[in-house]
Amino acid sequence: MIVAIVLTGVLTLGPFAPGPAPATVRPGDSGAAVLKLQKRLHALRYDPGDRNGRYGKETEAAVWAFQKVHRMRPDGIVDAPVRRALERPRQPRRLERGPRRRVEISLRRQLLTVYRRGRPVLISHVSSGTGRHYCERGACGVARTPTGDFRVFRRVKGWHRARLGYMYRPLYFHGGFAMHGSMNVPRRPASHGCVRVPLHTADRLARLVPNGTHVHIRR
Structure with missing residues (x-):
């Protein structure tokens, strides 16, 4: 059945009009479908970067x-199941019934969620510690991200050179462990123990997370 609405002499098909299914969107694409995706992700509190259609x-x-x-394989391909989820999205699973302003990090899902007034305001992919032994630049240890309940106690603006590499806008929550921006945030755990976020997300994270914010990290 075709639902038609006539406005100022123009025939406009309503939302239930049949037609070809939207094309799959994938990395490297550009155009209106990508722009629509970016706007939707931003509205849902994800951070797709500039909404530029690329x-x-x-x-x-x-x-x-x-x-x-949404418990899907993170492959970056926006196909029919992803489009359906975008229409009826779910909230991240809460790890704690903690303070209304907090950060939750799931190491199993490699996922970070910032809460303000008890609601998600930023949801981001992360890369945490590999769990493997390392010896680099005169330092040896196990690249393990600590679990537990912490608070942000220190921050550095801009780039910071640490013993094991550079960090962008680090937010320290336990000793030398920090949430920080990185140019290398793969799908797998890859850090020495810090929690890496995409470089473009680090500025937004720093604005949303003042010193004293609770940080809950779970396996």
Whole structure:
């Protein structure tokens, strides 16, 4: 059945009009479908970067996060199941009934959620510690992200050179462990123990998370 609405002499098909299914959107694409995806992700509190209609690394990381929240394989491909989830999205699974302003990090899902007034305001893909032994730049240890309940106690603006590498806008929550921006945030755990977020997300994270914010990290 075709639902038609006539406005000022123009025939407009309503939302139930049949037609070809939208094309699959994937990294490297550009155009109106990508722009629509970026706007939708931003409205749902993900961070696709600039809403410019180009599907680059920033948008891909946001799609990974969305897919993980919806228990899908994070491959960055926006196909029919992802489109359906975008129409009826779910909230990230809460790890704690903690303070209304907090950060929750799931190491199993490699996912970070910032809450303000008890509601998600930022959902991001992350990359945490590999769990493997390392010896680099005169330091040896096990690249393990600590679990538990912490608070942000220190921050550095801009780039910071630490013993094991550079970090962008680190937010320290336990000793030398921090949430920070990185140019390398793959789908797998890859850090020495810190929690990496995509570089473009680090600025937004720093604005949303003042010192004293609770940080809950779970396996």
